Amino acid sequence: MQLELTGITKSFDSKEVLKGVDFTFEQGKIYGLLGRNGAGKTTLFNCLSGEIKADKGEASLRREEQKTALDPEKIGYVLATPVLPEFLTGYEFVKFFMDINQKKIRSNRTIDDYLSLIQIEPDDRHRLIKGYSHGMKNKMQMLCCIIAQPPVILLDEPLTSLDIVVALEIKKLLREMKRDHIILFSTHILQLATDLCDEIVLLNNGKLEQVDHSILGDPQFEDKIIQLLKDEEEA
């Protein structure tokens, strides 16, 4: 399975944020999308997930030789600031989400199994989500991806504001899931990208560009990436 982006452009007023994004992402890999603040990472994710409409271009999924348009339901989107219905308890939200996505669920895990999987303690399961911490809400969002198993998972800076324990839990979850999915992980923290991701993709000047594998193991990796980001800016 591959995710193909061709010529995606998006402007706000006169500012062109995405200038023709072309890229092919492969199943089984976690892609670290690196870019400076304001480079357009969130804009790209919003275009893919259907939250905003791209001006031009298309995104499609290719399975063997069959190509289908990437519609929003094939995407799991974990937002930097999690949004969940706060009047439900964690347990109720999972039940509701499972009801709705019944057709997509292949596992026969129960609600409690799922909540154990992301280590939400039994005491917390029946509390209103309104009172959950940022990390717990983030894990709930990840859980949506685990339950519905969408082919493409977009993670917008998900680990940036989490404590180290939760961050580690989520990293483990992602590694376990990656075999069946295409995972795009946006961040501006270099170390996180090298640590977790199989490929590094730079979003710079409105375009995507894969970083050569040989750089990844290089001791001077950091300097080289920064050099790349700077060079392209000057170009």
Added chain:
Amino acid sequence: MIDTQKNIFRIMTSTNANRFVYYFKRIPLIGKLLPDRLYGDLPLKKNLAVFAAILIFFRKILGKAFFVGLFIVLPAVLMTKDTPQLRFASYLHIFAVVSLFGSFLVSQVFTGDRDEYLCVRLMHMDAKDYIVSTTLFREITDFIYFLPVMLFATVLMGGTPVQAVLLTVLRAGLSLIGEALFLLLYTRAGVMPSGKGSYLVATGTLCLAAAYLPPLLHRPIVPCGLLFHPAFLLPLFALAAVCVFFLVTYRQYHEIALATLKSSSFSEDPGKLMAEAKFADVEVREKDFRDAELKLHKFDSKEGFAYLNAIFFDRHRRLFVRPILIRLAIIAILSAGAIVVSFFSPHPFEPIRPGVILPAFVFILYLVSIGERVCKAMFYNCDISLLRYSFYREKGAVLSNFKVRLFRVAGLNLIVAAAICVATVGLASFFRMGWPVSETVSFVLSILFLSLFFSVHHLFLYYVFQPYTTESGVKNPFYSIISNGVYILCFSCIKIKSPPSYFALIVLAATFLYIVIALILVYRLAPKTFRVK
């Protein structure tokens, strides 16, 4: 200090011009004409700032005129008909009392606003310079804004221009004395009552009572002769001058700035704060639910959207069930009241036909139908987050959710409508008005249809025009037009004194037609329009 005021001016000029550009750009159609680079065009922005300042000047004068007109001139005129002397005395009384209490209500010194946060906290301007110069500047400009308004109002009420000027000076003097007293209170007792809710309510209530009760009883107690007497004015002005000296030489402004400018209240973006304030009335409260209740699996038999909505309506019963109970209680009390009255006077009501009172019931049903608040709660507590998930935006999901909600809201509204029917028909037969069966049936049907109509109306507007935004609510213009249109239509129904015999038929046909069209539009449009904007 002059330098400080100049610096503040510079910052404010920039902010005002930027704000002007920002809001202008949000005007539909013409807003697009201004390009983004305008924010960097300094000479042009200077001109814009002058323009914005002129606008602000007139807006402030208008604001003062509104205040004086609505709270001082109008009550004085309404409470004292035909007696010019009493009217002028009442005017003076209200103005003096409102000015007096007003100066003790809020203090400029203790109001740490966003501008002050910006200048003092972020830009490290000297707190004393800032507070003293803004306070004095505020007093001077207020005087300038009030002067033309007071001249006009006082002469209109029968006073002289000199009296108008004296009144304006009096107001400024009281205001300065108020500031000084706030400072004294802070230094001696360490309290800052300015802007505190309970203090505002207490002082406000006292102010209203002292300002309006005496004129209402035709006994204004502020003696006209004393108010303009030099023996009163001169010491007062001297006191005000002492207060200015005190304000200027006071030393603890740094402490005050620390206490009033808390980062936590300014670091949030104002739009978000506003949104939070806006939905505070529909917010779900965590403390409302005990743990045991949340553990009950009482809705587990339901699935999907039915499950979601069952919990939603259960957790928000404060918003839905309580208003319904209050309405039922009011209907019961009014009906019981009518019956009690009949014990004392045998024929309290003229016999009327159901068709004649029906127009009034159009508006009554508009008032008693819940809907708008329900939609707001749905948006801020549920849809705003779930609409971020693609499954929730799918056509099937939007429509099935709409259906469940419509049944819920309509059910709640129908309870009230049914109670109204029972009460009116019951009272009509109690008072032996002899309503013919056919007219009674069409009356009841009309009431039930109207109730259904309002249930559909609010949900239809919500789903098709989705007027709420995540930030400060910019409402959809079509939403306002239709919403206000229906209100005006319902309100004007009261004015119909002798409705035609086929009025019930019109109501039935119109509501039926609206419901059908609304449902079709929801079916066609909602899957596309029901989004977070």
